[in-house]
Amino acid sequence: MSLKNKSTLKKLLEFADNRKYFIIFSIFFSALSSILSFLPFIFIWFIIKDILSVFPDITKATETIKYGWLAMGSSVISVLLYFTSLILSHLAAFRVEKNIRKFSMHKIITLPIGYFKQNPSGKLRKIIDDNASLTHTFLAHQLPDISGLAVMPFAIITILFIFDWKLGIVCLFPLMISFLFLKEMIGGNRQMFMENYMNSLETMNSSAVEYIRGIPVVKVFQQTVFSFKNFYNSIKNYKKYASNFALSCRIPLIKYTLSINLPSMLLMPFGLIILLNTNNYKSALLDLIFYMLFVPVCTVMMNKIMHLSESVMSAREALNRVENILEEKNINFSEKNITIENFSIKFNNITFKYPNAKEPVLKNINLEIPEGKVIALVGPSGGGKSTLANLIPRFWDIDQGSITIDNINIKDIPEKQLMDNIAFVFQNSKLFKTSLFENIKMGNPKATKKDVLKAANLAQCDDILQKMPHGLETVIGTKGVYLSGGEQQRIALARAILKDSPIIILDEATAFADPENEYQIQKAFESLIENKTVLIIAHRLSSIKNVDKIFVIKNGRIEESGNHNELLLNDKLYSKMWDEYKSSISWKVGKENINV
Ligand SMILES: Nc1ncnc2c1ncn2[C@@H]1O[C@H](COP(=O)(O)OP(=O)(O)OP(=O)(O)O)[C@@H](O)[C@H]1O
Numbered sequence: 025m026s027l028k029n030k031s032t033l034k035k036l037l038e039f040a041d042n043r044k045y046f047i048i049f050s051i052f053f054s055a056l057s058s059i060l061s062f063l064p065f066i067f068i069w070f071i072i073k074d075i076l077s078v079f080p081d082i083t084k085a086t087e088t089i090k091y092g093w094l095a096m097g098s099s100v101i102s103v104l105l106y107f108t109s110l111i112l113s114h115l116a117a118f119r120v121e122k123n124i125r126k127f128s129m130h131k132i133i134t135l136p137i138g139y140f141k142q143n144p145s146g147k148l149r150k151i152i153d154d155n156a157s158l159t160h161t162f163l164a165h166q167l168p169d170i171s172g173l174a175v176m177p178f179a180i181i182t183i184l185f186i187f188d189w190k191l192g193i194v195c196l197f198p199l200m201i202s203f204l205f206l207k208e209m210i211g212g213n214r215q216m217f218m219e220n221y222m223n224s225l226e227t228m229n230s231s232a233v234e235y236i237r238g239i240p241v242v243k244v245f246q247q248t249v250f251s252f253k254n255f256y257n258s259i260k261n262y263k264k265y266a267s268n269f270a271l272s273c274r275i276p277l278i279k280y281t282l283s284i285n286l287p288s289m290l291l292m293p294f295g296l297i298i299l300l301n302t303n304n305y306k307s308a309l310l311d312l313i314f315y316m317l318f319v320p321v322c323t324v325m326m327n328k329i330m331h332l333s334e335s336v337m338s339a340r341e342a343l344n345r346v347e348n349i350l351e352e353k354n355i356n357f358s359e360k361n362i363t364i365e366n367f368s369i370k371f372n373n374i375t376f377k378y379p380n381a382k383e384p385v386l387k388n389i390n391l392e393i394p395e396g397k398v399i400a401l402v403g404p405s406g407g408g409k410s411t412l413a414n415l416i417p418r419f420w421d422i423d424q425g426s427i428t429i430d431n432i433n434i435k436d437i438p439e440k441q442l443m444d445n446i447a448f449v450f451q452n453s454k455l456f457k458t459s460l461f462e463n464i465k466m467g468n469p470k471a472t473k474k475d476v477l478k479a480a481n482l483a484q485c486d487d488i489l490q491k492m493p494h495g496l497e498t499v500i501g502t503k504g505v506y507l508s509g510g511e512q513q514r515i516a517l518a519r520a521i522l523k524d525s526p527i528i529i530l531d532e533a534t535a536f537a538d539p540e541n542e543y544q545i546q547k548a549f550e551s552l553i554e555n556k557t558v559l560i561i562a563h564r565l566s567s568i569k570n571v572d573k574i575f576v577i578k579n580g581r582i583e584e585s586g587n588h589n590e591l592l593l594n595d596k597l598y599s600k601m602w603d604e605y606k607s608s609i610s611w612k613v614g615k616e617n618i619n620v
Pocket residue numbers: 138141142378379381385403404405406407408409410411412
């Protein structure tokens with residue numbers, strides 16, 4: 025769905041799919057209701073005219089009852105039409121709100137993983153949730169009013185001139201001027217303001233979430249809100265935009281309010297002048313009464329127009345924001361049917377740059393993982409190890425070169441096939457707020473309870489299941505049920521074992537572990553990687569000593585490669601890292617001895 029360059033209404037119609045006719049009819053009924061709402065005033069004019077023509081013997085006013093009924097009838101029909109319009113607009117609004125959420129969620133799932141690093145979950149939730157409900161409010165409540173108001177000026181101009189053109193001009197002139205002041209308030213760069221305002225609101229909300237997440241750090245280091253610069257600045261920024269807008273509206277708002285109330289103030293003196301200079305005072309009095317009744321309606325309408333124009337601006341901005349997500353470039357997967365017989369992976373001279381980054385983070389990488397072999401990536405922090413691993417499941421797409429599995433470019437492998445063949449254990453493996461059973465079963469939705477228990481056993485999770493109040497059925501995140509970092513890693517490993525994919529990628533899976541957990545995680549690894557094609561990213565060099573080949577990555581390039589012994593003989597970066605690692609271990613042991 026492409027929404028670029030479409031008007032707010034057209035965008036809403038697209039989101040409403042087959043309920044778009046509801047919107048059209050809602051607009052039509054509301055406009056009709058608005059026109060009908062003027063008729064009672066005209067009928068009242070006729071009633072007063074009828075009475076004045078026979079005054080003081082009002083029993084002779086024969087038409088009064090008929091006009092009374094007509095006034096009431098047109099009011100009732102107008103109200104009924106308005107309600108019908110509201111029902112239709114609500115039905116359409118629910119569909120639009122549902123579709124905004126649905127399309128955005130569908131889109132999000134196709135986006136590269138990296139998109140989520142740049143757009144934190146709190147921010148995305150806000151964009152989708154808040155803008156979907158903002159659009160709902162606009163469509164359900166404000167659009168019918170806008171369409172009603174859109175026809176009102178024509179009706180008002182006509183009516184104002186039907187009865188007495190002089191009084192008509194007295195009423196209309198200030199109202200016309202009020203439009204200029206309205207334009208001052210909402211025209212020009214106000215849409216730009218709305219964009220900045222919403223940006224600052226979004227930033228403030230996501231920094232608030234960051235702040236709450238960081239409260240332990242704030243407490244431990246006895247910091248105040250001022251130390252959370254981002255949050256503090258975002259509040260200041262928000263305040264700046266909100267108050268600048270309010271302040272910039274002050275003068276135009278005063279002018280606008282004055283001009284829409286001016287007709288009521290001018291009507292009496294002008295009316296009296298006309299009355300004193302006419303021969304037909306009855307008719308002049310009748311017109312004056314009509315205008316005095318009718319002018320407050322115009323004032324109310326102009327007030328509504330002012331509020332609704334603000335709603336149009338925020339609805340337009342809300343749709344723009346949803347549109348930005350929908351227009352985001354996703355990764356295209358092939359639909360071709362292919363057979364993969366061998367799971368060797370090759371990086372052929374690849375270069376990769378993150379979007380918005382100036383320099384490539386990986387440069388001219390050539391690397392092979394033969395089927396059934398285990399290779400490890402090591403090297404200084406920030407060298408590009410995780411990035412390299414992320415390219416295999418296409419979390420990002422590469423700029424130059426190719427990555428192949430069984431000599432087939434991964435861009436030619438359908439998404440499901442690619443994902444089915446890879447199990448990825450992330451640095452911070454995410455567990456969902458559901459039972460342990462469901463968390464592990466995510467690795468293979470067809471698995472039975474027996475399969476899940478076996479995977480849990482291989483991943484050394486037995487002790488976790490034993491201590492949980494409801495074993496495998498315990499829901500994580502409920503009262504008192506929390507897992508340590510190392511325990512979470514083991515559950516994630518059980519999930520990967522259950523998936524039983526031929527390719528395994530392990531990203532720093534031991535980062536959280538204490539010695540006891542590390543030992544168990546190591547055993548879980550061994551179960552997981554048996555007979556698989558494996559890529560491990562590890563900082564603990566001891567855990568990768570026996571892998572088939574080690575690649576040392578530094579500043580986005582392969583510095584050296586070989587097995588542990590070969591690299592030690594090379595006497596370059598790896599052997600330096602190994603020496604440092606060994607001395608850190610002996611330093612640790614030494615410290616422990618001192619403590620003992
Ligand atoms: N989403 C991203 N957008 C832009 N730059 C990124 C992104 N993710 C990582 N980088 C940058 O890419 C470089 C390599 O990061 P990467 O995480 O691949 O390194 P690493 O070798 O795995 O580091 P570590 O061992 O500390 O995990 C770093 O300079 C990092 O700042």
